[in-house]
Amino acid sequence: MNPKPQCWYAAAFILLSSALLVTSCRKNEDVAPTPTVVSSTVTTGAVTDGEVNDWILANMKYWYFWNDKLPATTDKSLTPDKYFESLLYKYDATANPTGDRFSWIQKSADELKASLSGEQTTTGMEFKLFLRESNSTDVIAKVLYVQRGSPADKAGVKRGDIITSVNGTKLTTANYSSVINSEGATKTYGFATIEGNKIVDTAATKSITAVVYQANPVYLDSVYTIQGKKIGYLVYNQFVPGPNNAGTADYDQQLRTVFGKFKASGITELVLDLRYNPGGYVSSSTVLGSLIGKGASSSKLFYKKEYNKTLTPDYQAYDKSKGTDSFNGFFYDEPNNVGGSIQRLYVLTTSGSASASELLINGLRPYMEVITLGTTSYGKNVGSVTITDTKGRIKWGMQPIVSKTYNSLNQSDYSTGFVPKVEVREFTNVVWKPLGDISDALLNEAIFQITGSRSGRVAARNGIETPVLGSSIERKAGGSNMFFTENLPGLNP
Structure with a gap:
């Protein structure tokens, strides 16, 4: 065991809908002790599927949270993606509700690491796929938000825009995956109203051309003065410390700057918009929690982690001076903390709010009132690591679940998501207001809960909700309802 903490790209511990790779060191909870990661064993010749499968199995035996559930015999003649899938402790809503919904493998480890740090080849528009009508086979993609400065933004695409075709082909239940993922960086999108x-x-x-784009998760912040209340509002779309490969925590620093403005403005209420946030680094979740939590300090526990029986003693041996704190994460001391000024925290959630978003909600609840509004969050109380071959011979990267998370009261009862105090839906056939507009349905409900009055004109609340087929956010997050299959072999719609 190497006793020195280090930034270690092969397997950085994080809790995330798509557990991200650590790109900069901050506190030990982001740094894995040098564990028994198995590298490739063959040094010459072409890499065979059998060699990849040996590497997969060896690492799963060590890392996997359910390593005691691995099959006694395996078929190593399978392709690596199918082999990895054959090892998983499968989730079933009825028969095995505590099983694995989240582990996955990807053919390119480099693409995995980049995308999970907010960098990917994209048009810059995030969208959700719906049936056009409940009894129809037609599919629409409704834009959730557009990244600033991205190709979609430059083309004039807005939140709420509705896409019905790509390259002249109408989207249907039979073709939407292949059409959206068709070859070519430039695509022509057809729209409806x-x-x-x-x-x-x-x-x-x-016509929009996808480019390599680094998304900034600190999307929007505002302060509203309504009915004598000073309300801080933040849209935060992924827990990422800084740009991919930058080695800096620029985005964490932006969070601190935002809360510095909130504090200087004298906010007494806070609305945190995590409706499209699939998760991210625990360190960034801890930064945000430390900026919000009442009485948050480095002496107070934010979360706890549980590992399998193989990993547990290695953590205990890694830093014996920490004792049981080897499994604990504490708040940071943040000068711009607003916890002493706000009455409570309102969090806007949807099924796209997952993992580190839910860790934040769960971790703050022992210290303050946290009210969720919107729809039920995803339900991910487990975390994963990114594992790559340290020798670089095997190009695959895998993301197995390795831990379960609790708050300071030993609560981890959100595997089915956090149910909102007030349910507010973004209906398929209703015009969506821009994020930050006080007439946006979810934000307006939060303002009503705070002030007792409706601000602005709210979209109809009796719209039609058609079945959801997936979203681009799930690709970014490694979600279990994946429909983007070209970069995630083995995860089919």
């Missing part, structure tokens, strides 16, 4: 409560096709098209 909402007239009354009907989705109506238009002749409008936009």
